[in-house]
Amino acid sequence: MNNKSGPWQSIAEAFQARRAASFPAKWLVSEDEISAVRQSTTRVVDLINKWLSPTEIEITSLDATALAERIRASKYTALEVAIATCHRATIAHQLTNCLTEVFFNEALAEAQRLDEYFQTTGKTTGPLHGVPVSVKDHYNVKGQYTTAGYISYARNPKKTQDALIVEIMRQAGAVLYAKTNNPQCMMVLETVSNIYGRTLNPWNTKLGAGGSSGGEGALLALGGSFLGVGSDIGGSIRVPAAFNGLYGFKPSARRVPTGGWECTNTGAESIVAVAGPLGRSVDDLELFFQIVSDAQPWLKEYLLGFPWTSNMGKLPAKLTVGIMVWDEVVMPHPYITRVIKETAEKLRNAGHEVIEFQPYEHKRAWDEIILPLYFTDGGADIRQTLAAGNEPIHACAERLISDPIVRPRDVHEIWKLNIARDEYRAEYLRRWAATAERTGSGNPMDALICPVAPVQGTPHGVKTWWGYCSQWNLLDYPSSVIPAGTVLETDKYPEGYTPVNDLDQENMELYDNSMYVGMPVTVQIVGLTHQDEKVMAVTKLIDDVIRSASS
Incomplete structure (x- = not known):
């Protein structure tokens, strides 16, 4: 690449120009038509x-x-699928700016190779034979750049090896064709960087697509991908899934390989970042985990050697599901609380037991454990990486790492924080176990339904409350996201509602029903550590109940 040692603007321009040249001219919608569309809706x-x-x-x-x-x-042939997908992804990108690296020619050649293999042998190469799969930009893909949203990373050469999860997808027969946008510093819930710009929400382009897997979210919502590989340390799979009306799953730590990804703060292990899928159905999510498990990645990377053992069809006839409408920190917008309550009622009508679950000190967990453990270096790695590219920091990232709680910690402070983390995990687990005292079966609740975020999407440059997702990263609880309803014109805050703190006030001030009406609303389903297969099965059951009640 040219200009790789020049001003950050020159590097960004060069990368964006190379990306623009990667799209076949025959698939591009004219700029005038795109401009007219954006003005009309x-x-x-x-x-x-x-x-x-x-x-x-x-x-x-x-x-x-x-x-x-x-x-x-x-x-269908793999080639005609690849052509259709690349064409749709081209338009999706023009509408939302969701892609980074674009390598359609390689994808079409691979699809043709798969077709020839199938025609010759009568066999497929794996369970994803011919299925296009997209990956978040901070995963390495052989022959492509990995910028992870940083100008300084753009100065590195193209990668010579796939990340392990990319390798596994290829071995399963997937066709890789594009990488998707993620934000500067990753640790924000909006996708915007100096190198590739901002990804827009296809349901309302005045809102963000979520982060940090926001490019995946926008691409999938527009039908430009079938399965996306994301990552999550505080909501980065689940929030884009929620904001774009998709399915997503954050597994327990060390169930899915993360080797071969690049981002700042890599190596921090007090709260472990995980890899996982965004998709169009619960079946897609389970398929992803089954493929990963069948590849036995624990023989190549330090992971839990837990083969995926599906729980589909193995749940008791009557589940007990906890409901947490809010975390007593930030009240979600009224369409979210309504949909959670409606989901609870649908489960009751289907014969399942539903109980209320009381949150336990979520604000203290954020202030005293989560935020300090996210940035034990005081944000130094992020700031140094930005300085290396001589690029400015974006507003949401600046607000996050400028929080007075964020400061460098010495070794002994980190040890104490880890002790506080483990004590809090034990306290929370005891409260989960204590639900057995209120269930008909005498067993603890099978899963918990709660919000994914306090809002369906944020205006550009606005930082929202993370706690509905980061809480489960701290506890290392697997959790999923599924669509469960739609924003209605009648949704509004309860009469006389008074915010309980400044964060709640900020979220209430964001509420403008006209911004959200007609958008999908999702719920989050949470289970205990290492019970990923059970959470997946519960997710499928709840999804079926919602679809059945809506038909």
């Missing part, structure tokens, strides 16, 4: 099909599981 998710053929729409409307089945049945 902020809900671009409804428009993308106008530029696609009926067959392309048919192919890209499937989930990964169904698509893989149709390729195996010779309904």
Whole structure:
């Protein structure tokens, strides 16, 4: 690349120009038409099909599981699927700025190779044979750059080796075709960087797509991907899934390989970052974990040697589900509290037991444990990486690492924080176990339903409360996200509601029903550490209950 040692603006311009040149001209919508669309509506998710053929729409409307089945049945070839996906991804990017590295030519060549193998042998290469899979930009992909949202990283050469999770996807037959945008410093819930710009929410382009896997969220919401590989240390899979109306899953630590990703704060282990999927269905999420497990990644990376053992169809006939409408820190917007309550009622009507769950000191957990452990270096690694690229810091990241709680900690302070973490984990587990005293079965609740965030999407540059996701990273509880409803015109705060603190006041002031009406609303489903398969099965059951009640 040229200009790799020049001013940050020159580097950003060079990378954006290279990306623009990667799209086939025949698939691009004219800039005048894109501009007209943006002036006419902020809900671009409804428009993308106008530029696609009926067959392309048919192919890209499937989930990964169904698509893989149709390729195996010779309904579609891998090549025609790749063409349809790359075409749709091109338009999705023009509408939302969701892609970073674009390598369609390699994808089409790989799809053709897969077709030839299938035609010659009558066999597929794996469960994802011919299924296009996108990956978040901070994962290494052979032959591509990894910027992870940093100008200084853009000065590094192209990667010569895939990240392990990318290697596993390829071995399963997936077709890699693009990497997706993530924010500067990663530790924010909006996707914007100096190198690639801001990713927009396809349901309302005045809002962010979430972070840090926001590019994945926008691309999937617009049908430009079937399965996305994201990462999560405080909500970075779940928030983009929520803001874009998708399915997502944050596993327990060390269930999925993370080797071969690049970002600041790598090596910090007090709260462990995890890899996981964003998809279009619960079936897609489970398929991802089964593929990872079948590859036995614990023989290549330090992971838990737990083969994925599906719990689908093995749950008791009657579940006990806890409901936490809010965490007593920030009251979610009224469409979120309504949908959670409606989900609880649907479960009751389906014969399941629903109990209220009392949150335990979530604000103290954030102030005294989570935020200090996220930045034991006081944010030095982030600031040094920004300085190396001579680039400015974005507002949300600046607000986060400028918090007075964030400061360098010595070894003994970190040890004490780790002790506080483990004590808090034990205290929370006891409260979870104590729900057995209130259940009909005499057993603790099977899972907890709660918000993903206090808002369905934030205006650009606004930092929202993380606690609904980061809480479960601290506890290392697996959690999923599923669509569960829609924002209605009638949604409003309770009459006379008084915010309980400044954070709650900020969130209430963000509420403008006209910004959110018609957008999807999601819920989060949480379970105990290492009970990932159970959480997945519960997620499937709840998803089925919601779909059945809505039909």
